Amino acid sequence: MSRTRAVVSVVGQDQVGIIAAVTTALADKQVNILDISQTILQDFFTMMMLVEIPEHMERRELEERMDQVSSSMQLKIDIQREELFQSMHRI
Amino acid sequence: MRLAFQEMQETIRMIQMEKLDIRTVTMGISLRDCIDPDPAAMQRLVYEKITTAAAGLKETADETAREFGIPIVNKRIAITPAAELLGRATKDDALGLARVLDQAAEELDIDFIGGFSALVHKGITKGDRVLLDALPEALSSTSRVCGSVSAASTRAGINMDAVHELGSIIKRASELSSDQDGLACAKFVVFCNPAEDNPFMAGAFHGTGEAETVLSVGVSGPGVVLSALKRHPEADLGEVSEVIKQTAFKITRAGERVGREVASRLGVEFGIMDLSLAPTNAMNDSVAEILEEIGLERVGTHGTIAALALMNDAVKKGGAMASSYVGGLSGAFIPVSEDNGMIRGIEENSLSLDKLEAMTCVCSVGLDMIAINGSSPSASIAGLIADEMAIGMINKKTTAVRVIPVPDKSEGDMVEFGGLLGRAPVMGLNPHSSEKLMQRGGRIPAPLQSLIN
Incomplete structure (x- = not known):
């Protein structure tokens, strides 16, 4: 199955269950996580994930699911194609 | 190679905080x-x-x-x-x-x-x-x-x-x-000397050497360059150039990747990538503020042209390394109405029309989005254009004039154009006439390409 890679970034006030909520939502949509890093800066939770999205997945569908998490936990979640990051930081 | 956390963060910061677009x-x-x-x-x-x-x-x-x-x-x-x-x-x-x-x-x-x-x-x-x-x-x-x-x-x-x-x-x-x-x-x-593949307005046209259809991309990002420089307050000018170059490189790579994707989805040939630092009235999205960050109390003062020359060249170098097809105007734009820093420079009497004119010798285009007295004689406007044409002709570069005589407004008034076009303080032209020069008419011959001193 062909998959596209994306960077998921999550930023918001630190609270219990952010990773659980985000990864559950991703798993619901068959999104595979390849790498996670996270840090807390002045009470602000920041997480970056490298993920694989199934090719047949409608982007809207995934975005809507992530919007549910971001509104219920007051987070900012963005999903961006990995190629953008690769082209900026790798020659 | 895996992306580092900091690299992902840098890209996201550029887009979300520093208005990379x-x-x-x-x-x-x-x-x-x-x-x-x-x-x-x-x-x-x-x-x-x-x-x-x-x-x-x-x-x-x-x-x-x-x-x-x-x-x-x-x-x-x-x-x-x-x-x-x-x-x-x-x-x-x-x-x-x-x-x-x-x-x-x-x-x-x-x-x-x-x-x-x-x-x-x-x-x-x-x-x-x-x-x-x-x-x-x-x-x-x-x-x-x-x-x-x-x-x-x-x-x-x-x-x-x-x-x-x-x-x-x-x-x-x-x-x-x-x-x-x-x-x-x-x-x-x-x-x-217009560029036939420039994607920026008002001057975009599809030149005679171009293909049937082609997609070109213009990327901006003064905010990104400004933030990068703010992280190096003590750098010497060689290092300043390096910081701008590296930032321009990253911005250009991002633009080219996205531009090529749009072109391929549309089934159209990718033309060129134009990295031009084009300001907007958004906070910190100003070319003038970059010049001030390099070391000017206010844009327009002595040293402005040196700082602009350094910046324009560094932007081009970064862009040229990042893309095989750099074209268009690539460099820095200095529109007045779209740049809060330029507006402030004029309001505080640091930046004049004459200085703006001199700046066009070293930036990528010319006199841009400048509001002038509505009563300016057409011969004086033509004279302003002629000077700018001469600068471009002799220096073998693109120069341009986009001035707006504002009806019923005069020097010192403020005019609001709205949207991306912004607002501008109205400037006065030189009160002495250029009429005789214009009446003569004819063509100024092409300049010598050698004996260049």
Whole structure:
């Protein structure tokens, strides 16, 4: 199955269950996580994930699911194609 | 190689905090196969060609922007210089064509369509004549049509008859749009050595050496460069250049990746990547503030040109390394109304029209989005254009003039254009006349290319 890679970034006030909520939502949509890093800066939770999205997945569908998490936990979640990051930081 | 956390964060910061954006994807469309002696038939062919070729432009650009998480602010079209289509046309036919272009742009829901243009740096053809006659009305009766005229080049010299006439054309366009503070002039630019693949407005057109359709990308990001410099307050000027170069490299790579994606989805050839630091009125999205960060108390003071030269060159170097197809204008724009720092420089009497003129010797274009006294004589406007043409001609670079005489306003007044065009303090021209120079007419010969001192 062909998959596209994306960077998921999550930023918001630190609270219990952010990773659980985000990864559950991703798993619901068959999104595979390849790498996670996270840090807390002045009470602000920041997480970056490298993920694989199934090719047949409608982007809207995934975005809507992530919007549910971001509104219920007051987070900012963005999903961006990995190629953008690769082209900026790798020659 | 895996991306580091900091690298992902840097990209996201650039987009979300520092306003990195793809300023425009501009589709160039040749209209040469639409030429028809019957004006109605030609207009129909033009409309069909544009709306077919760019049918998916907006949707595809928006979709790509969403997937990559980087905004594409404007979607634009550049066409064959319209004068090439107007050899047998009347002024009314030309106005009809301008309206058709406007309708096509509206139908496609794109921001601007450029190329209501003529290249007259050596002389004026029948089609050019028709276009020049129609320009003031065409600009003031349409909302998305942009025009340009090439009045000089290093190889041909300066067509002073055209320059003289352009002074009157700009005045007339301003008068016809007096209810909008002369806004029609914001959609018109006079060039020396124009770039035939420039994706930025008002000067975009699809040059004669271009393919049938082509997609070019303009990327901006003064905010990103400013933030990068703020992290190196003690760097010497060599290091400053390096910081700008590295930042320009990253921005260009991002733009090219996204631009190529849009082009491939549309099945159109990728043209060029134009990295131009183009300011907006958003906070910290200012070219003037970069110059101030380099070390000026206020833009316009002594040292401004040195700082601008350093910045413009570093931007080009970073861009040229990042993309094989750098083109267009690539460098820094210094529009006044779109740059809060430039506006402040003028308000605080640090930045003058003369200094802006000198700055155009080392930046990528020219006198841009400058509001001038509505009562300025057309010969003085023509004189201002002639000076700018001379700077471009001698220095073998693109220069341009986009000035807006604001009806019923004079020096010191403030004028609001709205949107991306911003607001500008009205500036006065030199009160002494240039009339005799213009009355002489003729052509200033092309300059010597050797003995350059």
